[in-house]
Amino acid sequence: MSRSVGVVIPTRGDRPAQLREAVTGVLAQDYPGRLSLAVVADGADPEEVAEQIADVPVRVLDNRLTPGLPGARNTGIAACDTDLIAFCDDDDVWLPGKLAAQERALRGRGTFASCAIEVEHGRRRVARLAGASVVTAADLTRSRMVMVHSSTFLFERGGLWVDESAPAGQNEDWDLALRAAKQQPIVHVDRPLVRVRWGGSHYVARWADRIAGLQWMLARHPELAADSRGAARVYGQLAFGHAALGHRREAVRWAGRTFAARPGEPRAPLALAVAAGLISAPAMLSLLHNRGHGI
Numbered sequence: 001m002s003r004s005v006g007v008v009i010p011t012r013g014d015r016p017a018q019l020r021e022a023v024t025g026v027l028a029q030d031y032p033g034r035l036s037l038a039v040v041a042d043g044a045d046p047e048e049v050a051e052q053i054a055d056v057p058v059r060v061l062d063n064r065l066t067p068g069l070p071g072a073r074n075t076g077i078a079a080c081d082t083d084l085i086a087f088c089d090d091d092d093v094w095l096p097g098k099l100a101a102q103e104r105a106l107r108g109r110g111t112f113a114s115c116a117i118e119v120e121h122g123r124r125r126v127a128r129l130a131g132a133s134v135v136t137a138a139d140l141t142r143s144r145m146v147m148v149h150s151s152t153f154l155f156e157r158g159g160l161w162v163d164e165s166a167p168a169g170q171n172e173d174w175d176l177a178l179r180a181a182k183q184q185p186i187v188h189v190d191r192p193l194v195r196v197r198w199g200g201s202h203y204v205a206r207w208a209d210r211i212a213g214l215q216w217m218l219a220r221h222p223e224l225a226a227d228s229r230g231a232a233r234v235y236g237q238l239a240f241g242h243a244a245l246g247h248r249r250e251a252v253r254w255a256g257r258t259f260a261a262r263p264g265e266p267r268a269p270l271a272l273a274v275a276a277g278l279i280s281a282p283a284m285l286s287l288l289h290n291r292g293h294g295i
Helices: 014-028 044-051 069-079 097-107 136-141 172-183 207-219 228-244 248-261 268-275 281-290
Strands: 003-011 035-041 061-063 084-087 112-122 124-128 154-156 187-197
Touching: 003 044, 003 069, 014 035, 014 281, 035 044, 035 069, 044 061, 044 207, 044 248, 061 069, 061 124, 069 084, 069 172, 084 097, 097 112, 097 154, 112 172, 112 268, 136 228, 154 207, 172 187, 172 207, 207 228, 228 248, 228 268, 228 281, 268 281
Parallel strands: 003 035, 003 084, 035 061, 112 187
Antiparallel strands: 084 154, 112 124, 112 154
């Protein structure tokens, strides 16, 4: 028998058309178990958000916890009485069969599931697969593994909460996945069952917040610095963030640490190109996003 699922969609209320698509994608799932959906208004008027999806039978809640994405997610979790919890961002879309495939995969194999994604940027769509049916903590240390995305998360209710101390909500999803994988490997359905839209994120250009979020992860998960590949990736991201802010000296310093950890890490030269003024950070990100990759 399929277990009940509570789906949490946080929103700031500023992209109603995309929110409707996200809600429709969830409610269109051909899932035999009980499905409930909670939209959480974060910094927005719940009544105004409800008007955006007025013809859909969905609860709209006010984020009464820490302002920001982690508090909104936890507000939704607390409001659910289901066996399982799933997340979907308000600018992403679940594709047909997503929920049923993950719930089947979880049975007897684990408590937390993800799936492959289809990255959409402009008119381009690129599938990002893991090439595996499980994701371990070591995998998430070496690589952020973009396909282990918050909009793919399905997990047992009660065991995990989002950490609301994440600076400006940065990396709360990576932290949650890492904590889950440390308990038990993540069950992964390696088919693109969620369309993730890049380019419209509220966080994409908030470089100071992104830097703070990476430093928070290094402090919470020391194994990131102990793994040469994982360390180089994070250091390269820090170098790029400082380059985007015009902090050339810091960008060069972090690029040096990146090269020292792993000479072949590509983020270091990308950061140096931005620091040198050869290309802007937004232009570099656009090039990467067109290939289904991020920094």
